[in-house]
Amino acid sequence: MNRPSQLAWLFFRTSGRLSRAAYFLGGLLVALVQAFPLYRFTLVAEGTPESQMWAAAFFLAFLASLWSNIVLAVKRLHDLGKPGPMALVLFVPVISIVAFLVLCLFPGQPGPNRYGARTNAPA
Structure with missing residues (x-):
């Protein structure tokens, strides 16, 4: 599998x-992608076309990162x-913190399972 299709799968x-x-590193990258337009938005004057552009970029990054976070969690599960x-x-307050820690700390099943033959690969 080539690199662009690996990123699309991930x-x-x-x-x-x-x-x-x-899971952790992918989530970190997603958070950075979301944080960058928010950071840029805070640097420009409110109500300007540039602030509207960064607000729209943040909204798009938020939507993409929301789906990506779900996808990463599903594959980790x-x-x-x-x-x-x-x-x-992961969308339930308080429980989401525990769920995130479980996903980050508990090892996966060794060997194949019903979701795939190996870890870090499509089924």
Whole structure:
């Protein structure tokens, strides 16, 4: 698989499994992509066309990062042998913190499981 299709799989497709490190680092990259337009928005004068452009960029980055965070969590859950819809707990206050820690700290299932033959690969 070439690099662009690997990135598309990592951030936009729910099939396969993902390791703890890949989940954490992918989530960190998503957070940085979201933070950059927000940072730029804070540097320009309010109400200017430039501020509107950065606000729109932040909104688009937020939408893309929301989906990417869900996709990363689904694949991480797959590595733990759990169904993807459990990723919805990441939207429940307080529980989301515990769920995030579980996804970052607990090792996945060794060997193949029903979600894929190996970690960090599509099913």
